[in-house]
Amino acid sequence: MRLLIPALLFAALGAADLPAQIFPLQATVELPTATGTDADHATIAINAEGDIFVCWQTARPDLSGMDSIKQVEGVFIPRQDMQGWIMPTINDVIVLGDPSLGVLGPSETCRKPDVVAVGNNFIVTWPRNVPGGGAGQIEVAHVQRLGGGSYSLDVPAAGRGYVVDANVLSGDAGMMPDLVALSRDNDLAGVAYVHEVSNTGGPNAKREYDIR
Numbered sequence: 001m002r003l004l005i006p007a008l009l010f011a012a013l014g015a016a017d018l019p020a021q022i023f024p025l026q027a028t029v030e031l032p033t034a035t036g037t038d039a040d041h042a043t044i045a046i047n048a049e050g051d052i053f054v055c056w057q058t059a060r061p062d063l064s065g066m067d068s069i070k071q072v073e074g075v076f077i078p079r080q081d082m083q084g085w086i087m088p089t090i091n092d093v094i095v096l097g098d099p100s101l102g103v104l105g106p107s108e109t110c111r112k113p114d115v116v117a118v119g120n121n122f123i124v125t126w127p128r129n130v131p132g133g134g135a136g137q138i139e140v141a142h143v144q145r146l147g148g149g150s151y152s153l154d155v156p157a158a159g160r161g162y163v164v165d166a167n168v169l170s171g172d173a174g175m176m177p178d179l180v181a182l183s184r185d186n187d188l189a190g191v192a193y194v195h196e197v198s199n200t201g202g203p204n205a206k207r208e209y210d211i212r
Contacts, residue, residue: 035058037058047122052076053075060100070111072095072096100159112175113125121142121143123142124141125179129168135167169196195210196209
C-alpha cells in the first residue's frame, strides 16, 4: 500500500525490541501489526507538527476460526526532524478496537477505522458491530501529542473507545465512518456513517440507509 508521506506497507514483526530507526520522506517501510495476520483498510493523518498516525484492521481468526472477525489497531509515528520519522516497533502498536471484549456479544467485530488530525492531536473512530448486519455502535479515541515523541491515549478502557452512537444497524454497508476536523484548537471532529433503516431481504432485496 503506497502512500505519499511516507509510503507504508504492513508486515508482522517479531516481539523483540528493535533499535530506533529513522526513515526519510518517500521511503517505503513495513509497519508491525499486533496480530501477525492480514491487515487492510489503512487510513492515515498528519498533525501540525508532522507526526503521523496510521490505523487499520487486522483479522482475528482465533476468535471465529475465520478472518471475518476484525480488530482495529493503530500506531503513532513521531517526526524526528525535517527529514525523517521514528520507525515504530511492535511494542508501539495500539489495539484500539478489541473484539474479544464481547461488548455487544461473543461474535462482534471492529473494523473500517478512520483518523483525522486536529491541530497537534488525532481523533480515531471505528465501528463495533455484530457481523451479518446486526447491532452496532460507533466508537472514538483521542490521541494527544505530548512532545518528545510521546503521546497519551484517551479511551474509557483498553480495547474500546467512547461511544458516539450506541444504536446503529450496520446492514450490508458496514457503517464505515468518515471523520472531518471541525476545530483544531478544541480537538473537535465530526463523523459521518451509515445506518440501515430497511431491508426487504431475499435475492432482490431493497435497502435504505440514513447517513448520520
